[in-house]
Amino acid sequence: MAAKIPATVVTGFLGAGKTTLIRHMLANANGKRIALIINEFGDLGIDGDILKGCGDASCSDEDVMELSNGCICCTVADEFIPTMQKLLEREDKPDHIVIETSGLALPQPLVRAFNWPEISTKVTVDGVVTVVDGKAVDEGRFAHNVAAVDAQRKLDENLDHETPLSELFEDQIACADMIVVNKADLLGEDQAEALVTKLKDEAREGVHVLRSTMGALPVDVLLGQGIGAEGDLEARGEVHHHHHDDDHEHDDDHHHEHGHDEFESFVVIRPEIEDPKAFVEQIAEVIREHDILRLKGFVAVKGKPMRLTVQAVGPRVDSYFDQPFGTAPRLSQLVVIGEAGLDRTMIEAALKA
Numbered sequence: 001m002a003a004k005i006p007a008t009v010v011t012g013f014l015g016a017g018k019t020t021l022i023r024h025m026l027a028n029a030n031g032k033r034i035a036l037i038i039n040e041f042g043d044l045g046i047d048g049d050i051l052k053g054c055g056d057a058s059c060s061d062e063d064v065m066e067l068s069n070g071c072i073c074c075t076v077a078d079e080f081i082p083t084m085q086k087l088l089e090r091e092d093k094p095d096h097i098v099i100e101t102s103g104l105a106l107p108q109p110l111v112r113a114f115n116w117p118e119i120s121t122k123v124t125v126d127g128v129v130t131v132v133d134g135k136a137v138d139e140g141r142f143a144h145n146v147a148a149v150d151a152q153r154k155l156d157e158n159l160d161h162e163t164p165l166s167e168l169f170e171d172q173i174a175c176a177d178m179i180v181v182n183k184a185d186l187l188g189e190d191q192a193e194a195l196v197t198k199l200k201d202e203a204r205e206g207v208h209v210l211r212s213t214m215g216a217l218p219v220d221v222l223l224g225q226g227i228g229a230e231g232d233l234e235a236r237g238e239v240h241h242h243h244h245d246d247d248h249e250h251d252d253d254h255h256h257e258h259g260h261d262e263f264e265s266f267v268v269i270r271p272e273i274e275d276p277k278a279f280v281e282q283i284a285e286v287i288r289e290h291d292i293l294r295l296k297g298f299v300a301v302k303g304k305p306m307r308l309t310v311q312a313v314g315p316r317v318d319s320y321f322d323q324p325f326g327t328a329p330r331l332s333q334l335v336v337i338g339e340a341g342l343d344r345t346m347i348e349a350a351l352k353a
């Protein structure tokens with residue numbers, strides 16, 4: 001029987017740097033043929049677009065498969081397994097499969113799916129790489145003590161000292177075979193070292209914790225861990241069973257809610273803008289005002305054939321011209337993601353102003 005194709009699961013919270021890490025990996029693949037399955041939260045396929053646009057020979061369009069909006073861990077039967085089967089039926093098989101989960105996905109149910117008979121003899125989980133936004137963690141965005149603030153907001157839930165953010169973070173850390181502390185450039189040496197030590201303590205025994213900037217790690221470090229993660233799920237036990245996973249084992253067809261109902265996203269469309277610098281400042285202001293977790297998309301700037309890619313994670317906004325609009329309509333489209341209860345009307349108005 002042919003050897004199983006190794007698959008690496010790349011997980012990590014919204015904006016941690018998963019796409020950036022994968023893009024670096026594809027650009028430096030050393031001839032390895034890597035197929036990608038990507039899934040993101042929000043209605044615009046931005047990550048897919050960025051990855052297809054990477055222009056690297058190792059990253060052709062047909063090697064990037066996008067799962068429609070939703071969460072990979074909740075659409076295992078409907079989407080993930082059929083996509084994987086399609087990939088595995090190809091004549092021209094990839095050397096490695098990389099799966100980028102949405103920032104809100106729990107990795108455990110996805111890893112469990114590799115035990116499904118439809119795929120279990122053909123593919124194995126080489127390892128789970130959890131990308132962490134070093135700066136955000138250092139600032140305490142995922143810390144339990146944020147719960148104090150949250151509890152005030154949701155008095156009815158004040159027995160639960162977890163926030164949706166810290167729960168997801170813990171689940172993603174518990175499942176990791178390798179943790180990448182990304183955005184090291186935004187951390188001081190001591191901060192980075194302290195964070196690495198802390199995460200080593202929180203992770204399972206023997207998990208490597210590496211630092212990176214722009215996800216720049218050698219492909220041979222990230223891929224080829226040879227773990228077979230689907231075989232040791234107990235060790236990666238979900239920290240938060242109350243979400244949905246018991247149900248999943250019996251009935252994967254249902255779309256159970258877990259973290260998702262605590263988060264929401266929508267797309268804002270606006271006409272061309274005049275001044276990119278002013279618009280970026282406007283975005284930063286809206287993010288601060290409304291506590292937006294993630295905002296990204298493409299913006300049309302008057303007089304510029306290229307589209308402006310905007311990437312905001314919390315209060316930090318990056319922007320750059322990436323490629324011509326081509327035949328796509330010259331519109332600005334931004335996906336906004338935050339905890340449930342965003343003031344959509346106000347945010348739309350502020351972004352369209």
Ligand SMILES: Nc1nc2c(ncn2[C@@H]2O[C@H](COP(=O)(O)OP(=O)(O)OP(=O)(O)O)[C@@H](O)[C@H]2O)c(=O)[nH]1
Pocket residue numbers: 012013014015016017018019020021040047102103182183184185186212213214215294311312313318
């Ligand atoms: N300063 C700094 N910025 C980074 C680093 N890595 C990624 N970024 C930026 O962070 C933003 C988010 O990066 P992505 O790679 O899109 O993050 P992601 O985890 O794929 O995001 P989602 O798919 O939305 O969950 C982008 O603006 C990146 O350029 C880093 O090491 N340092």
